[in-house]
Every structure is written in C-alpha cells, then in structure tokens.
Amino acid sequence: MQQYTTQMDAAKKGIITEQMKAVAEKENLDVEVIRARVAAGTIAIPANKNHKALDAQGVGQGLRTKINVNLGVSGDLADNEMEWQKVQTAIELGAEAIMDLSNFGKTHAFRKRLIDAAPAMIGTVPVYDVVGYTGKIVNDLTYKDFLAVVEKHAKDGVDFVTIHAGLTRHTAQKVLDNPRQTNVVSRGGSVLFAWMVHTGNENPFFEHYDELLDILARYDVTLSLGDACRPGSIADATDAAQIEELITLGELTRRAWEKNVQVIIEGPGHMALNEIQANMILQKRLCHGAPFYVLGPLVTDIAPGYDHITSAIGGAIAAASGADFLCYVTPAEHLRLPDVQDVREGIIASRIAAHAADIAKGVPGARDWDNAMSRARQEVNWEKMYELAVDPKKAREYHDSSRPAQEDTCTMCGEMCAMKTMNRILSGEAGCVKL
C-alpha cells in the first residue's frame, strides 16, 4: 500500500506526506514549498516509521531554527530517573529534538521508553552503544557489529543517527599531518580513530556506506553526518582536517540522496566569532545545501561553567548565517554531566540563540513574539510579560522577590520608570504634550 520509502522518496515522487503537512502548518509555509525542499535535500524531516509518538518537525532552508537536547545513561551517572526528568524538561520547554547518548550497559529500555513517549525527534550516536550492545571490546569489533547496532537503533524508531563516516583513513592522516591543539575531541570519532589504527581497516561506515544507507532507508532514519574533526579549541577551527572531512561529507551527502536517505551535516565546535559566517557558507556550498546542525560554536575556550553562554553567542551567529539546527550546550560542558537545572539553562540559552537568529534571518512571524513582549512592557503589564517570557517562572520569581514601593514598576528604576514617565507625558496627563 505504501507508495514511498522515505520522506525524500515521497517528495521526489510528488507525494505530500502527513509529515510534510505537519511541518508546513507549523512553519506557515505552503506544503509544496516543503515538498520541493525535501526532494532537493535542503529540508530534512527526521521521522522514523516506527516512532509513533512523533510530532514531525522540519530542519532546514527557510524554517525556524530547531534545538536539540543531549541526555542519556552513562557509566558514571546511571540514574534513569534523573535522565527521565531531563526528558520531561526538554519536552516542557519545547525542544524539537532529543539525542539519547546512553552508553552504559543495555541501553534499549531507556531508548524504548523515550521513543514511546516523546513527540520530539529522537537521535542517537550508535557508536556510543556498540560496546554495550555487542559485549565486545573496541578492538574486537567488526564492521558488521557497527552496522548491527545502527540497525537496532533504526528498528527501535530513532529518527536520526550521528554517523562519523567522514573520518576516513585519508582524513585521519590529515589530523596527523596538520598538528592540532586538541586533536580529535569527538567521542565517536576517537573510538573510530582508535579502531582504524588498531585494525588497519578503513572507517567501517565509509567502507560499507551503501549497506548503511540501505538500513537507514528501510526505516527512514535521517543520516546526521558527524564531524569527527570538529575543532575542540578555537586554535583548531577551520583547519585542514576539519575542511577535508567536510569535503567528504559533501560527497557522502550526494550518495545518500541518491538512495533517498535524508541528510543533516554536523558542524563545529570551538570557533572564533569572526570565522563562523565563512564556515556556514562553506558547509552550504560543499554539502549542496543540506541542513546544518551545529554544536555551539563556542566562541572562546576560557569559560567552563558558562559554555551555555559561549555557545549561545556562536549559535546565534551561526543560525543567523545559515545553520538550521542547534545542539544545546549546558553550563556543565567540559566539567561533568549536566543535572536537570543545567539542562534547563542549556535549553533556554539555546532557545534564545535560535530565536535571535530567526529574527535576524527574517523567519516569517519571528518578531511577533518580541513585539507582543515590548507592547506588554510599554503598558507595564507584568502578568502579560511573565506569560510571554521564555521562562515565565523565573521572570515572575525575580520580579516578586524584590517589591518596589510603587507596585506597578520594578525596583530597577522604581518611581523613575521611563515607561511610566513617557506614558504620562504622551497621554497628556502632564498637562502638555507639545514640545
């Protein structure tokens, strides 16, 4: 009965899917625009056929910037309930994607629970799970093991998977030939690097790429091509290894599209502010307009404890310059796994960056939210301000914690409130509005 395999296959055949309709409605765009862009690969709609709870979202050209929340069970913090609270926080705050980075023991139960419950797109990095899934040590793994874990995740209903297929032996050699400050900082990338050094083999996902694509096409899993060579310090940004890998990712993108597998490209990382725009242009060109998913960029290395801020700066600039999807970064980055409060702060910082970028890139309707807020400010309407705030709870708590003598102001300016002064003058209450 099904007339298509993947969203991209449908789009190429001119079929409008339910998911395309849902995206068009959310974005206030014509569904034909969505279809054409999915066909061209400039929009991805990660929607595994087995993820029944999904409320489909689009990522890419002309759409609102989306954000992703990382969480998952690990060996050092195997607290399923705490991770579940993070899931609830992500859903409450409207994150469009959740990546389950569980890498400890049998990860299936948590993943299953997540996919059953979450309307957000679910992503994973199957390599994190390969040791737990196969019960082998890294050096004993075969390429079949790597593909088997991908197939397991695909079958479970994961909407997008990060695969570091661009870290070929050729690219790995570039890392050695062009010494870096912080080498390879991608966890998945470093595992593959170690495996290639140990076994002498080519990257399993690169060597057996067609087999990988067949698995992904079967379930309509979107391929998120990982950047193993993303810079881990601003010193390493935009270097030979990073760009070499990006060239390969562009080639792999075309091959995926030929098999109707949707693609997202992952990007940096740590990067000086003035290099971000050039990197967005480079990715869009080399990867043929595929959606760009960035981790940060973090615009300085010196702020552990505040990397939600360093990445909000970089993420806002990246998204304003073309990035489509931001991976959140929490205050805990570089220091520990985030707790629930860290997750909350990370999501809000990321949401602010995405929204600031949407205003800048002229996403239709983006400014409406700001205009409503500034109207509430002009009217000194506190309830309305709370309601419109990105975090209503914090806004209310802050204002309530410090009461002004004049109830309709705040303690910042008190009776010197410029809004009230101007409203009085402009309404003519002061006796004269004439200058």
Add this chain to the structure above:
Amino acid sequence: MQQYTTQMDAAKKGIITEQMKAVAEKENLDVEVIRARVAAGTIAIPANKNHKALDAQGVGQGLRTKINVNLGVSGDLADNEMEWQKVQTAIELGAEAIMDLSNFGKTHAFRKRLIDAAPAMIGTVPVYDVVGYTGKIVNDLTYKDFLAVVEKHAKDGVDFVTIHAGLTRHTAQKVLDNPRQTNVVSRGGSVLFAWMVHTGNENPFFEHYDELLDILARYDVTLSLGDACRPGSIADATDAAQIEELITLGELTRRAWEKNVQVIIEGPGHMALNEIQANMILQKRLCHGAPFYVLGPLVTDIAPGYDHITSAIGGAIAAASGADFLCYVTPAEHLRLPDVQDVREGIIASRIAAHAADIAKGVPGARDWDNAMSRARQEVNWEKMYELAVDPKKAREYHDSSRPAQEDTCTMCGEMCAMKTMNRILSGEAGCVKL
C-alpha cells in the same frame, strides 16, 4: 606647574602622561600610538584629577574591550552594604569601570567611598541625582541645577559622566513624529523629556553645552554622551529618533574635542542581531571615530531573567564590529535591581562577550588565554583548567560535584574521554600510530 588640562590637551601638545604610559603597558602598545589616538579622540582615558585610587584604563581604537558594572543606592533598595558587596565583586572580577547610579537621598557618601577605594574608572549619571542633590521636584529645576550636580560629581572625582545632551527639542519631536513601540526607555532621557515638555525649554545640557564642557575640562571628566533614544525594543532599533540623536552626538563630539574634553558615545539597546554591525559603522562614521559604549545590544525582547545572555550575544557581535566598551546586563534586567549573584553573572557574561570579540577583532595576545586553556584540556590537567577559567570557583565546584570512576576524566565522557583516547593513540601506547 601642570603643563596640560586634560589627557586630550596633553596628547595634542605631544605630552606623554602617566596615564598614557599605564594604558600602553596594559595593552602592549607603544605609548606614542596611545598618545596619537587620545589626541585624535579615538581613545579616551577617563581619569579625573581627583580620583587618586584610579588604575587608568583606555577605551577605544585597537584596545581590549572594557566592561562596566552598574550599581548604586536607590529608593527601593537603599542597602549600602549590599551595594558595597557589588563593588567588591566588580573589583574582584576585574571590571574596568563601575557606574554609580545612586539616585536616592544624599548620594555623596557612597560615591566618595567608591572613589576613594576603587581602581576602576567611576562613572555616574548626574541627572539621576539632581532631585536628591537640589531637594527640588523635577519641574522646578533650572539649568543651573543640572550643571551644579555635574560640577559636584566632577569635583568628587568621577571619571566619566553620562549626559543626554543629544535629546534636543528637535530630536524629541522625532520621537513624536515617528511612533515607537517603547518610546523613550532611558531614565535620564525621560526626565529631560518631561522637563522640556513642562518648562518649554531646550535641553539644558545642549543649550548650555559650552558651560558644561568647561566644568568637565577643569577636572578632566570624560563626557559619555548618552543615547536617550536608544531602542527599548527590537522594533524601535535603528529608527529615525535613534539616528537623529546620533547625528547630534557626532556634532557635540567635535565641539567637546575643540575644548579638549574626551568623549565616549553611548549606544543601543535592544536590536536584532543583523542590524548590529551597521550600527557600529554608523556610529564610528557619524561620531568621527569616538569610542563606542554599548548597553547590550539585547538581540531579543523575550528573555527577561536571561538578558545577560541576550546582551552577551549582542555585545560580542557589537565589540567584534567596533564597539569598545560594554555595559554589563544582569539576569535581573527588566525585573528588579540585581543582587550580588546577579552582578556576578552579569560581569562574567559581559567578560565572555568582550573576550570573544577581542579574539575576533585580533587584539594582540587575546588568543593566548584560549591556547593555554586548550593545552590544559589536551593534557587533562584539571588544576590548570580551573586556574585559567573565567570563574575558577564555579569550574572547580562543577567538576568536584560529580566524580567520575576514572579520576582523571570527568563524568561527561568518563572512560570514553576523547582526549585520553587520542593521547594514548598518538603517544604510541596503543602499539601503533601508523594509519
């Protein structure tokens, strides 16, 4: 015995002052470069002759981006000791400037204590203090009252004063002719607007500008020309009133320089990310290269409780595009007066923005800090990472709060630490580094 009146007078006469030497040393620049730029007005060294505790800083062309901390005693929060803790926080975290915005009762004692103790540049907004100083209500004030409070602050040793001399009757009319979402949100500006409407007079600082300049020159107070028409919402940014005022500020800049008064220009405000660079170019052109001091810019209106982040995004872009001086914004902005923790978060967010911009604009040595941090990361040297962190205390607390099983990693990746994996491979411990 003194051969010059102000730093600018000295610079024009070819005299190298102690303050110029101090700035040259801090910035690793030739003192002759500093002198020439002070003479041209593109660098200001706010240094009141009566501020004996000052450790002079330069603001402007080619220098490190500086940050300012606002604090002060107000009617709703007249807690001198809490404000003093904010002073200590600002000094501890190395803020280069502190603005004392006290506006309640007799402000002299707090200002005096601050000037006696602080090595940072001290700024004030004399208009906030005019009611308290004169004991009159706003409508009864004369131009002499406005100048008297400026002279009092100058005599007390304030290094720079914000004066909204650009809000002329002509500019005020532009506000009325070009309706705004949030009218005038500058406290000082709204007081002057009200006074002009009530009395029918011209802006006292504009009408008696030469007299004002004579006072400032006498003590070498730097004139920080306030932007009464700064946008209070992204909808109002870059509008007729804002730009009309900026044109006037440019004209006033030249007149100040003719009298050897140093000038800083104040800027927005709320502003969409994509408008920031154009605003920096416009200010530098219209104000003849005078240093630019920005409040924010806040790149969205919707994040009360997180405006340290919205302004870190805008501030980083602004400073990378030419702004020289960032006024911090705390999480409490738009909601209440900040407490000490808010002040701390505001300073650090602002410091991050300034540093990210310094990297981007190529301030000599700016990257050294990042390189040292990323070396420590590559070596997995935690003590060194804490030491180099913008907030060593928070970095240590975060890492210590969540101990990994492998002591030399962190719980973020644990045994999957990419740094450790790569160090093992590259050192040859894994047996083979050959690909």
